[in-house]
Amino acid sequence: MYDAVIAGAGFAGLATAYFARECRVLVVEREAELGARQRSTCAAPVSWIRRLGAGSSVLWEFDRVVIHSPSGHEARIPLPERYCTIDYAEFCRRVAESLDAELALGTRVTGATVDGEGAVMHTDSGSFSGEMLVDATGWRAVVASSLRRGYAPARGRITALETVGEYDARDVHIYYGSRLVPGGYAWVFPVGNGRARIGLGSMRTLKLPKLNRRFLEFLGVERAEGTHHGGVIPCEGLREPVVSQVFVVGDAAGQVLPSTAEGIRKCFEFAEVCGRLMSRVAAGELSREEALRRYAARVEEERGFYRSMLRVQEVVYRLPDRAMDVIIGRINDPTAKRLSDMYFRGEIGMSVLGVLRSALLGR
Ligand SMILES: Cc1cc2nc3c(=O)[nH]c(=O)nc-3n(C[C@H](O)[C@H](O)[C@H](O)COP(=O)(O)OP(=O)(O)OC[C@H]3O[C@@H](n4cnc5c(N)ncnc54)[C@H](O)[C@@H]3O)c2cc1C
Incomplete structure (x- = not known):
């Protein structure tokens, strides 16, 4: 019996x-080894990576994102704090080393049962009882889906992939344009030593490896790894954070932000809330029910922000190239700073359309 x-x-x-x-x-x-299967570009705030004791996983630091319009206009968006790309396997190993937890590797969770008798996680190697269960299995939400049919909907998914190529960049670069990738965007995230993670993602069903080869040609990348990694990003907005008394955290709970597909910072923020509440249950300070209620209430505080980001995503990914050109071409430095501040304060609402309208009108 675990806590x-x-x-x-x-x-x-x-x-x-x-x-x-x-x-x-x-x-x-x-997976049989921690961090064995990297899916993500793995960019996150440096402060979070260090706080989790995984500073040795940092590959490259940056503090701005350059957005490119279809015809080559650029908007430079400053970040309020330094971000970095990380070595995923090193990150997982370092965090795990600092834990006083048991790990069952190479063990597939198949579902859970929660009833008056207690909570049990079922796996292909037997069942494990715990006072509290957490589903952190990513976009498929294996546990929550076993308890509630249709929990992980098919709508709002972005499918993305990337490879690593020789490309010297200091900043992160994001490219829009239907010629590169319709219904999505392409990216370059430096990892140091003249290399970068180069990829793209879209809401549409596309031949992404072929499009990524074209993107590499467009950038003039001569050498790239032959392999790709990637997967589904559940950008449909927040799902229910608690299902049948199970805490759901990260992509499993749809906590990746629509529009930007930034999921790692949000994983950390909500994981901290969940982990601290569970600690208080184990210490006898809170009941499990109260911890579940408080976790759900904290996540719900952000539902409005996620809805707004979803609306922005629905508009931006459908805009014709000409409109993207005009908007990105008119984002000057003060507007870029305002957009960045609003995003990181979690305040983007319909006001973002006001900022873009002022940009369009040149005010
Ligand atoms: C191509 C791509 C690029 C991205 N780039 C960024 C980025 O730069 N920055 C950013 O913030 N976000 C990015 N994201 C989103 C980000 O990667 C996710 O939000 C984040 O990985 C979610 O973490 P998670 O722990 O919830 O899920 P995951 O990272 O999916 O981890 C789930 C874990 O559960 C395990 N698991 C799954 N099923 C089972 C099972 N049945 N039994 C046991 N274990 C299981 C998996 O093996 C995995 O270890 C990107 C996503 C993609 C696909």
Whole structure:
């Protein structure tokens, strides 16, 4: 009997375990090695990576994002703090090393049962009881979906992939344009030593490897790894954070932000809330029910922001190239700063359209 059984040892699962210090924790991961399968570009705030004790995983730091319009206009968006790309396997190993948790690697979670008798996580190697269960299995939300049919909807998904190529860049670059990738965007994230993670993602069903080869040609990249990694980003907005008394964290709970597909910072933020509440349950300060209620209430505070980001996504990914050119061409430095401040304060609402309208009118 554990205090908490966490399904998934990705960003959300490991960070939840990190903050559940008072709990006797079991983390169940289907991969045989931690961080064995990188899906993501893995860019996140440096402060968070260091706070989780994984500073050695930092590859490259940056503090601005350059957005390119279809015909080559550029908008430079400053970040309020330094971000970095990380070595995913190193990150997972470092966080896991600092945990006082048991790990069940190479073990696939198949579902859960929660009833008056208690909570049990079922896996292909037997069942594990815990006072609290956490689903951190990523976009498929294996546990929550086993308890509620249709929990992980098909709408709002972005499919994305990337490779690593020789490309010297200091900043992150984002490219829009239907010639490169319709219904999405392409990117370059430096990882140091003259190399970068180069990829693209779209809401549409496209031949992404072929489009990425074209993008590499467009950038003039001569050498790139032959392999790709990537996957689905559930950008449909927040799902229910608690299902049948199970905490759901990270992509499993739809906590990746629509429009930007930034999920890692949000994993860490919500994992901290979840892990600290679980610690208080283990310490006898809160009931499990009260912890679930408080976790859900904290996530719900951001529902309005996620809805607004979803609306922005629905507009931006459908805009014709000409409109993107005009908008990006008119984002001057003060407007870029305002947009960045609004995004990082979680305040983007319909006001973002006001900022863009002023940009268009040149005010
Ligand atoms: C191509 C791409 C690029 C991205 N780039 C960025 C970026 O630069 N910055 C950013 O903030 N976000 C980015 N994102 C989004 C970000 O990667 C996700 O939001 C983040 O990985 C979510 O973390 P998670 O722990 O919730 O899920 P995941 O990272 O998916 O981790 C889930 C874990 O659960 C395990 N698991 C799954 N099923 C089972 C099971 N049945 N039993 C046991 N274990 C299981 C998996 O093996 C995995 O270890 C990107 C996503 C993609 C696809």
